[in-house]
Every structure is written in C-alpha cells, then in structure tokens.
Amino acid sequence: MEKKIIVFAPHPDDETLACGGTIIRKIKEGYKPFIVFLTDGAGGSTYTYYGTTSKLTCTELKKIRREEAENACKILCVNSSNLFFLNFQDRTLATNSKVAQEKVTEILRKLSPVEIYFPHKNDPNGDHLATNSIVKGSLAALSVSPIRYQYVIWSLSELGRNWSFPSQVWRCMKHKVHAVRQSDGDIVSIDIQEFLSLKMKAINEYKSQTTLFFPEQKQPILTESFVEKFLSGKEEFYVTT
Numbered sequence: 467m468e469k470k471i472i473v474f475a476p477h478p479d480d481e482t483l484a485c486g487g488t489i490i491r492k493i494k495e496g497y498k499p500f501i502v503f504l505t506d507g508a509g510g511s512t513y514t515y516y517g518t519t520s521k522l523t524c525t526e527l528k529k530i531r532r533e534e535a536e537n538a539c540k541i542l543c544v545n546s547s548n549l550f551f552l553n554f555q556d557r558t559l560a561t562n563s564k565v566a567q568e569k570v571t572e573i574l575r576k577l578s579p580v581e582i583y584f585p586h587k588n589d590p591n592g593d594h595l596a597t598n599s600i601v602k603g604s605l606a607a608l609s610v611s612p613i614r615y616q617y618v619i620w621s622l623s624e625l626g627r628n629w630s631f632p633s634q635v636w637r638c639m640k641h642k643v644h645a646v647r648q649s650d651g652d653i654v655s656i657d658i659q660e661f662l663s664l665k666m667k668a669i670n671e672y673k674s675q676t677t678l679f680f681p682e683q684k685q686p687i688l689t690e691s692f693v694e695k696f697l698s699g700k701e702e703f704y705v706t707t
Contacts, residue, residue, distance in 0.1 A: 468498055469496060469497045469498065470497065470498045470579045471492055471498070471500070471581040472499075472501075472502060472573070472574070472577060472579045472581075472583070473485050473499065473501045473582075473583040474502045474570070474582065474583065474585075474601055475501060475502065475503050476504050476505055476559065476585060476591070476593040476594050476596070476597045477503070477531075477556065478507040478531045478532065478534055478535035478538075479507070479534070479538070479669070479672045479675055479688070480619055481501050481503075481535075481538075481539070482538050482539075482542065482665065482669055483619060483669065483696045484583070484618075484619055485583050485617065485701060486538075486542055486658075486664075486665035486668050486669070486696075487656070487658025487662065487664075487665045487701055488583070488656050488658060488701050489501075489542045489543075489544065490542055490543060491656065491657075491660075492581075493543050497580075497581075498548070499542075500544075500548045500550065500577060500579070501535075501539055501544055501549050502552065502570065502573060503535060503551050504552050504554055504566060504597055504600070505552070505553075505554045505555065505556045505557075506527075506531060506532070506554070506555060506556055507528075507535075507556055508524050508527035508528045508531055508555070509555070509556030527674075528553070531674065534671050534672045534673065534674060534675075535549070535551075536549065537671040538669070538671040538672060539668075541664055541668040542665075542668050552569055554566060556593070557592060559593040559596035559597065559600070560592060563599065563603075566600050567600045567607075570600055570601060570604040571608060574605065578610070579612045580612055580613065581612050581613045581614075581615060582601065582605075582615065583615040583617060583703070584597055584598060584601045584614070584615075584616060584617070585598050585616065585617060585618070586598065586616040586617060586704055587599075587616070589617075589618050589619055589620055589621075590620055590621070591619065591620045594619060594620065598616070613705065613706075613707050614705065614707070615654070616651065616703060616706075617701070617702075617703050617704075618704075651704035651706040652706075653702055653703070653705075654703050654704075654705045655700045655701070656700060656701045656703070657700055658700060658701055659700075662697060665696075665697070666697060669693060669696070672688070674687070675687045676688050676693060
C-alpha cells in the first residue's frame with residue numbers, strides 16, 4: 467500500500483523551512499508527500515515594519531507567492547499535482563476556520579495519510595495557531611490517527627526581534643501563548659544533512675521573503691539569521707500518535 471504524508475503549511479515557505487529536508491528523506495524512503503497551503507501568503511509581503519512599499523496588487527502578490535511555492539516544491543521533488551492551494555487570505559485563517567476545516571477534512575479523508583506535519587499549538591503566529599486547531603478538528607471529525615509531527619517556526623522572542631508589533635498586540639500575544647518548549651509529545655530530530663543543499667536551494671526560491679524584494683525595503687522579511695536556524699542539518703518535531 468502506498469504510504470502518504472501530508473504537510474500542512476499555513477503560508478508558502480513554512481513547508482520548506484520546517485520540513486524541507488524531511489520531505490526529501492521521506493521520498494527516498496518510499497513515501498508520497500502532499501503539501502497543503504492554507505493561506506495565499508500575500509500578507510507576508512506587505513509588512514510596513516520592513517519598509518516594504520510594494521505597489522503590487524493583492525492578486526499579483528498571490529501569484530508571486532504561489533509561483534515561489536511551486537518552484538520550491540519542485541526542488542523538494544514534490545509533484546505539482548500533489549500541491550493543494552486553499553487560498554484563504556493571509557492572516558484571516560482563524561475567521562475562516564469552519565470552511566478551512568471542511569476542506570482539510572476532505573483532503574484527509576481522500577488521502578488517508580500515515581503521517582501528517584503541521585504547526586505546534588504554541589507557535590504564536592495567528593495563522594499557525596489556527597492551522598493547528600483546524601487540523602486537529604479535522605482529525606477528530608474523522609477519527610483517524612496518523613502519526614502527528616508538529617513543528618515550530620516562530621517563538622515569541624523571534625517575533626519580537628523580527629516584527630515591530632504595536633504594544634497592545636504584543637501584550638495580548640504574551641498573555642495567550644505559553645512557552646513553545648512547554649509541550650507534550652516526544653521531540654524527534656530528523657537528520658537532513660544529506661539534503662541540506664537542496665533545502666537551501668528551495669528556501670532561496672522564496673525571494674519575496676528572503677531578499678530585498680520591494681522598493682526601499684530595509685531588510686528581508688525572513689532575515690539571514692532567522693533562516694540559518696533551519697539549516698542546522700536536522701529538523702525537530704513534537705511527535706504524537
């Protein structure tokens with residue numbers, strides 16, 4: 467029987483940052499990967515905190531982000547027919563959670579994966595939190611039990627360094643989110659050293675996030691030091707069954 471895995475990415479680039487090496491390793495081990503992008507990722511290119519002054523329309527930004535995702539996944543050896551773009555507006559996933567859960571439930575029902583990868587409940591990004599809730603809700607509705615690999619992209623300290631949130635938003639986030647490392651589940655480290663160059667190449671496809679892509683931009687949305695933490699030669703997950 468064909469062994470399928472699904473990586474749920476709140477935004478284009480999350481799949482590569484968190485799971486890029488693991489995806490390639492799983493393919494080598496005979497698994498068939500599918501990637502589900504829940505949002506269009508366009509909001510990740512419009513933060514004024516970085517000095518971005520893009521005059522691109524939302525439609526143009528969506529197109530750029532989708533093409534970046536397709537190019538990155540091609541490098542990761544994922545067939546384009548195995549990509550799902552749900553196209554919810556960036557930063558609105560929580561308000562669209564009911565419809566999103568219906569779509570995710572249908573994908574899980576159709577594919578019956580043996581493993582799934584999705585954000586940890588304590589990753590403080592709003593769309594990441596929503597994705598965790600959506601995926602868990604879908605699993606409960608189906609009463610299925612693939613092995614769950616939960617990944618962390620952002621911590622509060624990293625959000626603080628990278629994003630100049632208004633103080634009231636920052637206080638709210640600190641109040642609601644526990645420390646990422648306070649978690650149930652075993653921490654599993656997957657060796658991806660063999661695939662590190664391909665992962666780096668895939669990350670570099672996200673030029674709107676990793677370069678000075680927009681006029682007068684002061685720094686990349688994903689800084690070099692931030693990206694480096696995903697290039698250690700291993701990928702870590704909180705794993706539960």
